[in-house]
Amino acid sequence: MKSNVISLRGARADGPSRAGRLAEALRRRIAGQDDAIDIIAPYVQLFESGLAPTGRPVGVFLLLGPTGTGKTRTVEALAEALHGHERHVLRVDCGEFQLDHEVAKLIGAPPGYLGHRETQPMISQQKLNAAASEKCPLSLVLFDEIEKAAGSLTRLLLGVLDKATLKLGDNTAVNFERSLIFLTSNLGAREMMDRLEDGFGFASLAAVAAHGAAAKMQAIATRAVRRRFSPEFVNRVDQVITYAPLGRRAFEAILDLQLHALREHLAQRLGARAFQVELSAEAREFLLKEGTSTRYGARELKRALHRHVIQKVAGLVVDGLTHPGGIVRVEKARGRDELTLRPRRGSAAA
Ligand SMILES: Nc1ncnc2c1ncn2[C@@H]1O[C@H](COP(=O)(O)OP(=O)(O)OP(=O)(O)O)[C@@H](O)[C@H]1O
Ligand SMILES: [Mg+2]
Secondary structure (H helix, E strand, O other), X not given: OXXXXXXXXXXXXXXXXXXXXHHHHHHOOOOOOHXXXXXXXXXXXXXXXXXXXXXXXXXXXXXXXXXXXXXXXHHHHHHHHHHOOOXXXXXXXXXXXXXXXHHHHHHOOOOOOOOOOOXXXXXXXXXXXXXXXXXXXXEEEEEXXXXXXXXXXXXXXXXXXXXXXXXXXXXXEEEXXXXXXXXXXXXXXXXXXXHHHHHHOOOOHHHHHHOOHHHHHHHHHHHHHHHHOOHHHHHOOOEEEEOOOOOHXXXXXXXXXXXXXXXXXXXXXXXXXOOEEEEOHHHHHHHHHHHOEOOOEOOOHHHHHHHHHHXXXXXXXXXXXXXXXXXXXXXXXXXXXXXXXXXXXXXXXX
């Protein structure tokens, strides 16, 4: 099986650079956010060259923009490319730390305090090291939805971003020098959407995203971040990346990515019993309509695919109705908001 981890070793001098190959690997997983990819990939190269600065994280990125546009997916895709699995990330959901005293869950209670022995800090050097892998010694750390973080968490984060250290409750320190840190936030996203809708209407959103509204979107998002966080905090971020609302082409590409993943999953799980899944143009259109929107991006697409295709495929498998090496043809039911699945023998697509 082809490994989905790309190796720096064995690179040819005339081939694309490490950053180039990593960017390619990310583009195969993330649609319509090439700017983000091109900003992030060189930091991995910098780390692997050994030239990343000491005394601070390898890179600190603030990912902004509307929901369902690929912010979290970017970190997962990077984990896949570097470590072989999308969940190979040390992830902190800042929504769990909305009250000041809750940071004890993150760093553990000081010795002598009630609960000191019971509380395992959510972050420790061991956990951070475990987020690296044999394939790549770089740990990916994700602080999701930082706008929800209590002030005490933001203050702790300052030390992480600035000096790459986090002091734990038991007074030991965690070193983040071999980490890429991602902060994500929806700050400014609503204003971005309102502005886009006012100014241009839904229909031309994709065109807008492609033609220079990006700078304006970034300005709106950055302004919202500056209102919420102190200058010290914002200044410690290496790159503020604003994810643009996704357009039709990106949505189609994301559907293709998810269908590809479904096919791989079937092949892997069913082995010799596997079959192809083919969608009619109307079936694709139906999934795009159900699963994508300007408001929620591609967030619902996986669910739509799951509900309308995967669950029904599973039903066919359980009932023994599929044919090894055959096809399951997915079509839109006439006059109903549903898809119908028809298993067939043979392999050639009509
Ligand atoms: N640009 C994209 N490329 C590929 N898949 C995407 C993209 N955007 C969204 N998706 C799909 O939608 C799902 C949700 O996207 P993701 O979690 O990255 O959203 P987000 O930008 O982090 O939103 P939120 O602000 O709500 O956290 C992903 O798991 C993925 O399946
Ligand atoms: Mg997210």
